[in-house]
Amino acid sequence: MKIACIGAGYVGGPTMAMVALKCPEIEVVVVDINEERIKAWNSDKLPIYEPGLFEVVKECRGRNLFFSTDTKKHVGEADIVFVSVNTPTKTHGIGAGKAADLTYWEGAARLIASVSTSSKIVVEKSTVPVKTAEAIGKVLKRNCQDPNVQFEILSNPEFLAEGTAMEDLRNPDRVLVGGADTESGRKAIETLVSVYAHWIPLERILTANLWSAELAKLTANAFLAQRISSINAISALCEATGADVSQVGHAIGTDSRIGPKFLNASVGFGGSCFQKDILNLCYVCESVGLKEVAEYWYQVVSMNDYQKQRFVERVISAMFNTVSQKKIAIFGFAFKKDTGDTRETPAIDVCKGLIRDGAKVCVYDPEVTPEQIFRDLSAPKFEWDRPNYSRSQSHMLENVQVVSDPAAAAEGAHAICILTEWDEFKTYDYQAMYDKMTKPAFIFDGRNILDHAKLREIGFIVYALGKPLDPFLVKGY
Numbered sequence: 001m002k003i004a005c006i007g008a009g010y011v012g013g014p015t016m017a018m019v020a021l022k023c024p025e026i027e028v029v030v031v032d033i034n035e036e037r038i039k040a041w042n043s044d045k046l047p048i049y050e051p052g053l054f055e056v057v058k059e060c061r062g063r064n065l066f067f068s069t070d071t072k073k074h075v076g077e078a079d080i081v082f083v084s085v086n087t088p089t090k091t092h093g094i095g096a097g098k099a100a101d102l103t104y105w106e107g108a109a110r111l112i113a114s115v116s117t118s119s120k121i122v123v124e125k126s127t128v129p130v131k132t133a134e135a136i137g138k139v140l141k142r143n144c145q146d147p148n149v150q151f152e153i154l155s156n157p158e159f160l161a162e163g164t165a166m167e168d169l170r171n172p173d174r175v176l177v178g179g180a181d182t183e184s185g186r187k188a189i190e191t192l193v194s195v196y197a198h199w200i201p202l203e204r205i206l207t208a209n210l211w212s213a214e215l216a217k218l219t220a221n222a223f224l225a226q227r228i229s230s231i232n233a234i235s236a237l238c239e240a241t242g243a244d245v246s247q248v249g250h251a252i253g254t255d256s257r258i259g260p261k262f263l264n265a266s267v268g269f270g271g272s273c274f275q276k277d278i279l280n281l282c283y284v285c286e287s288v289g290l291k292e293v294a295e296y297w298y299q300v301v302s303m304n305d306y307q308k309q310r311f312v313e314r315v316i317s318a319m320f321n322t323v324s325q326k327k328i329a330i331f332g333f334a335f336k337k338d339t340g341d342t343r344e345t346p347a348i349d350v351c352k353g354l355i356r357d358g359a360k361v362c363v364y365d366p367e368v369t370p371e372q373i374f375r376d377l378s379a380p381k382f383e384w385d386r387p388n389y390s391r392s393q394s395h396m397l398e399n400v401q402v403v404s405d406p407a408a409a410a411e412g413a414h415a416i417c418i419l420t421e422w423d424e425f426k427t428y429d430y431q432a433m434y435d436k437m438t439k440p441a442f443i444f445d446g447r448n449i450l451d452h453a454k455l456r457e458i459g460f461i462v463y464a465l466g467k468p469l470d471p472f473l474v475k476g477y
């Protein structure tokens with residue numbers, strides 16, 4: 001059996017590396033139009049940082065795992081073609097700012113049709129609006145010259161989270177395979193299930209119809225994001241009432257119907273999926289006339305925007321209503337720890353908010369490159385997922401510095417903002433940092449990871465999300 005995967009990104013790369021590792025008799029080729037990305041996959045510096053990924057790639061690369069730009073050849077030869085291209089939010093036209101832009105998906109489908117001389121199973125790995133399989137089916141059928149070639153479309157959404165991708169792939173809660181309820185559809189489902197069955201117990205491989213599988217992916221992300229917006233909404237109420245969001249979260253999380261996970265209040269959720277997929281869900285609802293349902297889910301995104309804005313306003317109001325010309329150290333730019341990914345990271349909105357008020361931000365992140373940070377702070381909203389987006393000149397950047405040493409970021413700063421929950425932030429010598437900061441020195445912990453009592457002992461004025469306010473912030477002394 002030969003598998004090709006179109007799209008060598010955060011999903012295509014790690015997913016196919018795991019398939020190759022667990023199925024040594026299957027040849028797996030990951031293809032991409034982005035030559036640089038493929039070059040990096042073939043080097044010792046992979047294009048994405050993911051714990052455990054390099055070891056797996058090293059073991060399989062050249063054995064039964066290959067990365068190539070020769071899309072036509074490998075897709076043409078494959079029995080199963082995974083499509084794992086980006087499906088960003090549309091930036092213009094009907095549905096702009098909400099609907100999924102399926103340009104890359106359609107391009108991939110046209111390519112599959114044009115090079116296919118044998119029948120194939122086409123697997124939707126990308127997250128797509130419900131009913132996409134129907135549209136893709138039409139593109140495939142109408143563009144293939146060979147009448148004997150049959151395409152069977154399956155939906156196999158990916159549930160991995162970044163930073164834990166390899167563990168999630170090795171030991172997933174479930175794998176979902178949706179297909180048509182026809183003889184050939186059931187056969188295709190069986191074939192894909194047999195690939196996953198190499199390492200995943202059969203009871204964790206769920207099968208469903210195509211539309212259920214497509215919709216389950218959007219729904220899973222909407223529910224997960226909803227939990228974060230819910231606890232973040234409560235964090236605002238905690239600050240106003242003297243309650244502690246960690247205690248509230250713990251108390252509700254012990255109810256087995258609610259469960260303890262995904263209840264950490266934060267400066268806001270980020271990442272390439274949550275916002276995009278909820279907006280996509282809202283758009284699907286609107287397009288079938290379900291305005292109230294769309295509005296309901298839209299609130300999850302609104303609450304997230306509110307949380308980021310609330311954080312910025314707290315920093316400014318705590319620092320005597322002005323951050324003008326003040327150096328503010330930003331610890332963490334990635335959207336979560338253990339990844340170098342910055343897509344939709346809350347750090348972008350927080351930094352932009354502070355800079356708009358005149359602050360000079362100095363960013364430190366252990367994994368994100370300066371180039372990426374500059375690019376993110378100058379890109380218009382939703383443009384980050386366009387491969388051809390080139391950095392525009394922006395006055396924002398005059399007030400941004402990126403450093404490779406956290407102590408240098410803190411030196412002379414009026415405040416430190418913790419925006420990513422990197423473990424190393426917990427281990428710093430904050431006394432030494434305090435000594436070199438401008439006084440009063442503030443810490444705004446947007447992830448609630450530091451020892452706030454100890455920081456207050458050192459002399460910091462501490463703001464923690466959803467926690468009783470520092471007496472200084474209440475009374476001003």
Ligand code: NAD
Binds near residue numbers: 009033087125160273
């Ligand atoms: P990505 O941007 O990292 O990778 C997509 C890749 O597809 C890019 O390298 C791009 O060059 C390539 N591509 C686009 N059109 C192509 C074409 N016609 N031929 C060959 N290559 C092409 O995106 P990603 O994060 O891997 O996400 C891919 C899909 O998976 C999205 O739909 C996303 O919503 C979904 N998803 C992502 C995650 C995640 O954690 N990132 C998790 C689950 C699902």
Ligand code: UDX
Binds near residue numbers: 228261335
């Ligand atoms: C998410 C889904 O978890 C995954 O199943 C899907 O396949 C892709 O989208 P990802 O975005 O990689 O994965 O990371 P996730 O761990 O879900 O975190 C998303 C954002 O929520 C991050 O910014 C994270 O910091 C934030 N978060 C998470 C919180 O603010 N609080 C929490 O309790 C959990």
